Amino acid sequence: MAAISEAESGRVIGVSVGESADAAEHAGRFGGWKLRMDQVSSGRFAGRLVRIRLESLEIVRETTTQALIKQGTAWPDALVFSLPLAASSDGHFNGRSLAFPDVLLNDGVDLPPLVTPTLLDVVSIAIARDHLASSLDALGETQSADLVSGYRQPHHSFGGPGLPALQQGFREICDPGHQLETAIRFCRTRASLQDIVVGALAEILSKTSRAEVRAATAQQRLVDRVSDYMFAHVDDPPNIADLCRIAGVSRRTLQACFRDALGLTPSQYLRTLRLNAVRRELRALAAAGRPISIGDVAARWGFWHWSRFTENYRLLFGELPSRTVQNVLSAPR
Known part of the structure; x- marks a missing residue:
């Protein structure tokens, strides 16, 4: 700069x-x-x-x-x-x-x-x-x-x-x-x-x-409410049935609201946000030089199936979570 x-x-x-x-x-x-x-x-x-x-x-x-x-x-x-x-x-x-x-x-x-x-x-x-x-x-x-x-x-x-x-x-x-x-x-x-x-x-x-x-559409307000709930319950991530109950709508209505507001399905949206949260946490831990257990971070965000998690992570970000950590550790200080 x-x-x-x-x-x-x-x-x-x-x-x-x-x-x-x-x-x-x-x-x-x-x-x-x-x-x-x-x-x-x-x-x-x-x-x-x-x-x-x-x-x-x-x-x-x-x-x-x-x-x-x-x-x-x-x-x-x-x-x-x-x-x-x-x-x-x-x-x-x-x-x-x-x-x-x-x-x-x-x-x-x-x-x-x-x-x-x-x-x-x-x-x-x-x-x-x-x-x-x-x-x-x-x-x-x-x-x-x-x-x-x-x-x-x-x-x-x-x-x-x-x-x-x-x-x-x-x-x-x-x-x-x-x-x-x-x-x-x-x-x-x-x-x-x-x-x-x-x-x-x-x-x-x-x-x-x-x-x-004008102000956010009804669909966007529903999406915002679902997002707020998810991040307030990191230790117990909600499923689609939970979200329908929280929003007071049917599964079909929930799907339609998310597609209209974001062009994504609810499951795609929630999985994507959680994967981004994992990536953000891994990078922060690596940058701080703190001990890292990728499995623990993934599990904290609701990913308990290791091979499925790593594949979803690789598909979204183009690299494995271990590579994310390594890239931060090897970056010039």
Whole structure:
């Protein structure tokens, strides 16, 4: 990472480029954000992150090679615009299908569950609410300024014919990567870059079609309730019958809710979350240099059949759990 200076807000100004071979490690590269990422498609994960941090905004270009469930928060009082540059399919957001290449706008305090396509190249712009509102007001975009200044937790998607030009513009900003490190030291460069970004956001807010993505669907709320219950009962993982009882629905309704909200069956979802939890725990133990019993960790998350567990783990992550541990132990410190 190239740290240049500290903004008045205390945020570091600079450019960083990093690569990850694990979804949780990838999430941890979003410094100042609190994100959880669980891998849901099968195969080895590869992620790349380009972060450009200025006084009042941050540009993050993220490429991932496996479908993820992502949720969490950005830094305080930020609005987050997410513009996909390339995607292998549509995604699912807050229980709804999200069409490519629609832009998603969220209040940074609440980034609801997003199921990404298997292959995704996306630019996210996190910008201070007050800075964006005042900048839009100075541009004469009073309606857009009023929208963002009072924006609290609803979610919007934006579409329209102007998106390809915006995609190309953000590619040109992010493609230089480390080459920006020197240029960004100069105040005039940073001011010019911020003007370009604010202009692009003004285009999104004023010249593309907007649709409010209201609160989570009933299907997503059911999925959230099931997830909360599962993580509250790690030592006694529920089965499908338990989940039907907890949710007060039939097996068929439960299946339909999960497919609508996430594109997954309940059993796929629960198994995937538990496998991600095992992987996260193994990596944490290895990084801390603590004794590791893969069998004990697996059993704690409800995997008692060893050969079936290792095969499911290998299919999801593209490696055996022992290799996961070894990769962490052999990584440069």
